[in-house]
Amino acid sequence: MNIFIAGIGPGMGSAIAVNLKNQGHNIFLCSRGEHVIKLAEELKCNYARCDIKDYNSLEIAINRAYNVLGGLDAVINVSGNYFSQEPVESYDVKEFVDALENNAITFFNIIKASLNYLKESRGTAIGFSAAENVYLNSNPGYAAGKGAVYFMTKYLAHSLIQYGIRVNSIAPGFIDKENNPNSGMPGAIGRYPPDGVLDAINMLLHNNMITGEVIRVAGGHDIDVGSGL
Template sequence: MKSNIVIAGIGKGMGSSLAYYLKDAGYNVFLISRGSNVKEVAGKAGCEFYNADLNSYPQCVEAIKAADRTMGGIDAVVNVAGNYYSNQSIEETEPEMFMDAILNNARTFYNIARAALPLLKRQKHGSIIGFSASENVYYNSNPGYASGKGAVYFMVKSLARELIKYNIKVNGVAPGFIGKNDDEIKSNIELGIARRYPPDDINRTVEFLINSEMVTGEIIPVAGGHDINLNSGI
């Protein structure tokens, strides 16, 4: 029997793609997001959803309870939420925008992980997956986005160490630049090129982490080899 998966943060890009992929693969999927897009995605995918602001911990708790009631348990929670990417410099990044970028990328992961934790501990198994970013994204982003994604990276390491005693795996995916539509993606993949890539391999990586028994505390880059073209700085 396939696992029960909660996906938090459903936009028009990665979250939607992952929802369709896992549902088509036979998983039970429950979506959590505050945006209007989640209703459309849930309708197309044929799954249930709950409107919640992932920046609100109480709303995340209620959303996880709804997912538990609907599916009869939760095997994995995946937080895809993240926003505020731009290549603005520190001087172009206002303090308010800096904080918003951190919170939308880091606090959402913390909230959904913490909300799901009592259930996963009770079951003595489960998987928590967050989305960080690969190096080529960090080096081309504003300070707030880089800080938020960096926080996810180190939270994964910290939580994996803390929760291993409960048989709960905590991992992350570090995508490169993801295309949202056919206009942004060419049909032929060229590795190592600074461009946008389709989300297919990211979806497969998330599925691998959901099903893995041994992998925890890892952040897996899926960036088309763009990172290896960075100069060493030496």
């Protein structure tokens, strides 16, 4: 498959890119940070540096990916961040807007910019929301942004099914970004390795009967709404 991956950072984004490249997929990376340069060199793949919140810049990157890869079968938006545990009374309005935009507008932008190509391939789009244990241990802006991804997933899947385009999202719990040892067993306290998320992405890429779903990968911590940390 030809896959465009946006929001490449040293954690989840990199893990996804490495996993899909190792499976033999053709990938194109996109991020505003410098980490994408090093990762693209390591994986021997093409990349673009742009702010995914800027639609025009993203559209240029998507067009380049389509031409370089010779088509586009899937787009994955890992963009997010702005996670913190600031209480409402101390949370700044600008912080709220920044977190909302970085988590929500990026998902809309990537689907809008790639829409014609996904129509052509009857492709798929995958976004990132968050599981309840993350929402409830976060801040208003982060929760609003991830909540927007949840409902956009439902709306976009409904709107785009007429073109054969599938839209789904992953809602992870707390993911280990440092590759520390962790059993990964349900209910275990602490952060989880990215393996479960990678498995969910692989399923969504290849199962043509799944659309409009937000797949939770939270290790069971959503059951009692504990943080897992």
